[in-house]
Amino acid sequence: MFTMSALSFTGRLALVTGGGGGIGRAICQVLAKNGASVVVADIKFNSAQDTVNMLPGSGDHLALAMDVSDKNSVNSGIKAIIDKYQIPPNLLVNNAGILRTNPFCEVDETTFSDVMDVNLKGTFLVSQAVAKSLLKQEDPRGAVVNIASISGRAGLPYVCHYGASKAGVMALTKTCATELARKGIRVNCVMPGLIETPLHEDIPKRKTQKVVDSTPLGRAGKPEEVAEVVAFLLSDKSSYMVGACVEVTGGYMM
Ligand SMILES: NC(=O)c1ccc[n+]([C@@H]2O[C@H](COP(=O)([O-])OP(=O)(O)OC[C@H]3O[C@@H](n4cnc5c(N)ncnc54)[C@H](O)[C@@H]3O)[C@@H](O)[C@H]2O)c1
Incomplete structure (x- = not known):
């Protein structure tokens, strides 16, 4: 008989990239609260240490x-x-990311590459390094969640580089999920909408307000609301979910 397991990460080792930032910190908190040991990785060491x-x-x-x-x-x-x-970590959240906003005709090559390098290549590099290490273990079971974005699916203006990188993250998720599922590693991804974090602090308030106005729930999301979905996807409660891209958007662009 199928019995549902509790959301428990006791004895699990999690790696969260970008864990010093808004969503990453909330993910670290929910994983730690539910028993995981958490490695908080960030390009800003002090932010990672603050999270710890x-x-x-x-x-x-x-x-x-x-x-x-x-x-x-x-x-x-x-x-x-x-x-x-x-x-090696048996739970991985590829969350590190950067956002740049430019009209398509003004995106220079360096900006395009920077966004791709962190958001897409970063997800690839960390996933591959963790998967290779895990597959050397006697028990390679693990779970990975990649943080994409609704901009990877919807045609949002001024984010051609960011949106393309996040669409790449979704495609990467599905291929990794296919190759790794039978080896015991489940890979899924989350597509947040507008979430209250420092990521878009440089964007004029009137522009983010436009997104809020088009969001059925009528507000931006909180980092914790993404973190709870990530924790579910990492847990045995989502044991039959593989290669899924879950929208956490308050209904924006559904
Ligand atoms: N906030 C939103 O509205 C929103 C919406 C959709 C998707 N996302 C995605 O969620 C993830 C987390 O973003 P956030 O909103 O918490 O932003 P944030 O800026 O608060 O956090 C991002 C973290 O990533 C770290 N980082 C940046 N470059 C890095 C690198 N090269 N290596 C390691 N760490 C690096 C930053 O130092 C920061 O701590 C990102 O992938 C972002 O694209 C955010």
Whole structure:
């Protein structure tokens, strides 16, 4: 008989990239609260350390400086994790991301590449490094959640680079999910809409207000509202979900 397991991450080791930022910090908190040991990786080490300092629960947490767009940085981060815990992370959230907004005809090559390097290549590099390490384990079971964006599906203006990177994250999710499912690693992704974080603090308020006005719930989301969905996708409660891209948008662009 099928019995539903509780949302418990006791004994699990999670790696959350961009864990010093708004959504990443909320994800770290919900995972720690439910028993996981959490490695908080961020290009800004101090932000990662701040997150670790505020984590609840009794897990053995670690702050790590990691630039997800740099293969050496990713590999040395994974090595540091294995040195400390003797195992690779069996929960991974590829959350690190940057946003740039430019009219299509004004996007320069460097800006385009920067966004791709962090959002898409970063997700690839970290996923591959973790999957390779996990597959060497006797028990390679794990779960991965990639943070995409509704802009990867909807044709939103001024984010051709960002939207393309997030569409890439969704395609990467589905291929990884297909290849890794029978090896015991489930891969899914989340597409947030407008969430209250520092990500879009440089965007004029009247522009984000337009998004709020077009959102059926009539408000921006909170980082915790994304984190709860991520935790569900990482948990055994979503054991039959593979390659799914779940919208957490308050209904925006449904
Ligand atoms: N906030 C939103 O409205 C929204 C909507 C859709 C998707 N997202 C996605 O959610 C994720 C988290 O964004 P957020 O809103 O919490 O933004 P945020 O700016 O608060 O957090 C992003 C974190 O990523 C880190 N980071 C940036 N570049 C990095 C790199 N090269 N290596 C490692 N870490 C790096 C930053 O230092 C920061 O701590 C991103 O992938 C973003 O694209 C956010």
